[in-house]
Amino acid sequence: MADGRHSPAVRGDTLLFLTDEQLRQGSEAMFFAYRGFTADPDRILSDLAYGRAHHRAIHFIGRAPGTTVNNLLNILGVTKQSLNRVLRTLIADGLVLSEVGRADKRERHLHLTEEGRALERKLSDAQRARLRAAFREAGPEAVAGFRTVLEAMMDPEMRASYARLKESGT
Amino acid sequence: MADGRHSPAVRGDTLLFLTDEQLRQGSEAMFFAYRGFTADPDRILSDLAYGRAHHRAIHFIGRAPGTTVNNLLNILGVTKQSLNRVLRTLIADGLVLSEVGRADKRERHLHLTEEGRALERKLSDAQRARLRAAFREAGPEAVAGFRTVLEAMMDPEMRASYARLKESGT
DNA sequence: CAGTTTATGTCAGCCTTGTTGACACTCCAA
DNA sequence: TTGGAGTGTCAACAAGGCTGACATAAACTG
Numbered sequence: 115m116a117d118g119r120h121s122p123a124v125r126g127d128t129l130l131f132l133t134d135e136q137l138r139q140g141s142e143a144m145f146f147a148y149r150g151f152t153a154d155p156d157r158i159l160s161d162l163a164y165g166r167a168h169h170r171a172i173h174f175i176g177r178a179p180g181t182t183v184n185n186l187l188n189i190l191g192v193t194k195q196s197l198n199r200v201l202r203t204l205i206a207d208g209l210v211l212s213e214v215g216r217a218d219k220r221e222r223h224l225h226l227t228e229e230g231r232a233l234e235r236k237l238s239d240a241q242r243a244r245l246r247a248a249f250r251e252a253g254p255e256a257v258a259g260f261r262t263v264l265e266a267m268m269d270p271e272m273r274a275s276y277a278r279l280k281e282s283g284t
Numbered sequence: 285m286a287d288g289r290h291s292p293a294v295r296g297d298t299l300l301f302l303t304d305e306q307l308r309q310g311s312e313a314m315f316f317a318y319r320g321f322t323a324d325p326d327r328i329l330s331d332l333a334y335g336r337a338h339h340r341a342i343h344f345i346g347r348a349p350g351t352t353v354n355n356l357l358n359i360l361g362v363t364k365q366s367l368n369r370v371l372r373t374l375i376a377d378g379l380v381l382s383e384v385g386r387a388d389k390r391e392r393h394l395h396l397t398e399e400g401r402a403l404e405r406k407l408s409d410a411q412r413a414r415l416r417a418a419f420r421e422a423g424p425e426a427v428a429g430f431r432t433v434l435e436a437m438m439d440p441e442m443r444a445s446y447a448r449l450k451e452s453g454t
Numbered sequence: 455c456a457g458t459t460t461a462t463g464t465c466a467g468c469c470t471t472g473t474t475g476a477c478a479c480t481c482c483a484a
Numbered sequence: 485t486t487g488g489a490g491t492g493t494c495a496a497c498a499a500g501g502c503t504g505a506c507a508t509a510a511a512c513t514g
Contacts, residue, residue: 131424135453137412138347140419140431141321142449145340146442147434148318149361151311165499170315177308183462191319196501198463220461220510242307248436249310252429254301259422259429261310264317266418272316279312283305335470354490366472368492390481390490 154240162233167192167200169237172226175210176234177279180223182215189275209233324410332403337362337370339407342396345380346404347449350393352385359445379403 130136155169174189175181187197201224204210209230215221226234249257265273300306325339344359345351353371357364371394374380379400385391396404419427435443 128424131427132416132419134412136427137415137419138408138453139450140415140427141408141411142347142446143431143434144318144321146446147437148314149442150438151314153439167500177312184460192500193502194462195464195503199500202463215461218461218511220508222462238308238311241311242304244437245307245310246302248433249302249307251436252432254298255425256429256432257301257306257310259426260433261313262422262426263418263430264313266421267317267414268320269323272319276312276316280309283308337471352490353492362471363473364491365474365493369471372492385490388482388490390479392491 150244151241154244155237158237158240163203167196168204171197171200171204172209172230172234173238175224176226176231176238178282179225182221182223184221186224188271191272204230320414321411324414325407328407328410333373337366338374341367341370341374342379342400342404343408345394346396346401346408348452349395352391352393354391356394358441361442374400 152166156166159165159169170190171186174186183194183197183201187194190197201210201212205212208227211225211227212222213225215223252260265276268276322336326336329335329339340360341356344356348355353364353367357367360367371380371382375382378397381395381397382392383395385393422430435446438446
């Protein structure tokens with residue numbers, strides 16, 4: 115294997131959780147859990163003409179109303195062409211409003227319409243229901259650990275975005 | 285919001301971790317962390333002519349050598365046409381061997397070639413390095429919680445697949 | 455004021471990876 | 485022998501990534 119951690123006992127009990135086998139189980143857990151995580155919204159979206167990309171846009175616009183296109187681009191980590199395709203349909207369908215910036219008229223500030231908020235709620239309710247069940251089943255300490263590990267897995271810029279959103283929600 | 289958990293204090297301190305805000309932060313953490321989780325292998329794969337789908341196939345074939353196409357189909361949760369396209373290129377490129385079953389000649393048993401194993405190692409080393417850093421940073425208790433929550437988030441069938449793989453690795 | 459940079463939108467084209475539907479072949483089991 | 489399971493393959497299509505090129509308006513800079 116990668117670095118010779120075949121035998122858990124080598125470094126003593128405290129590092130048992132860092133064996134290759136433990137790490138592999140961790141990545142498989144991420145894979146299967148992410149599937150579950152997206153399953154419920156995906157089902158809702160497939161009935162409408164939308165996909166996961168629309169969900170992400172709606173989520174982050176709902177989370178930070180008035181955000182600019184550029185900001186959304188940074189959070190989502192896609193190209194403006196990709197995002198624009200999604201935004202165009204959401205605006206055309208009346209779920210998102212794009213208004214010219216007052217201070218800087220080049221910017222567009224994005225908001226959800228009432229209809230957009232309704233879909234956002236529907237999607238996040240579905241997702242939260244699963245997460246809530248999982249959190250409740252696992253208990254508060256497990257949840258704290260879950261969040262700590264996820265945060266440590268992020269790229270630094272993503273961690274910054276995440277922290278900014280976390281603050282804004284308080 | 286969904287079920288009136290606006291005010292954390294309502295149900296007492298023990299359920300503070302189940303507020304809508306906490307759940308939203310949890311889903312955002314999943315989103316950002318999954319990006320980090322796939323970033324390193326993605327970089328390696330984009331140099332070759334492969335994508336994430338190839339990585340997944342290689343991973344699970346490496347994990348369960350001799351597995352059948354149907355079994356892989358169940359684990360990956362895609363159609364046989366999707367999987368077949370990926371397998372075809374991997375077989376053509378000499379990374380995967382498909383051998384006719386001895387007991388049941390309809391089945392194909394999949395194995396990695398030496399070259400396939402080399403790529404598998406390269407990819408999972410990259411992924412494990414990040415996971416190892418995150419695990420080490422978070423500590424054993426956080427890791428335990430992380431795994432508990434992820435497992436609780438899975439669909440039941442996925443949880444079963446995950447458990448089967450976990451056992452086989454012991 | 456002229457020129458550059460920034461923010462955004464849009465067109466065209468390509469890739470991966472998912473989907474459905476249809477069909478063929480082999481082989482097992484009743 | 486017939487039905488069904490496991491597998492492979494063809495065709496067509498869609499979502500959602502990507503790059504490159506170009507347009508526009510506004511802001512900034514010398």
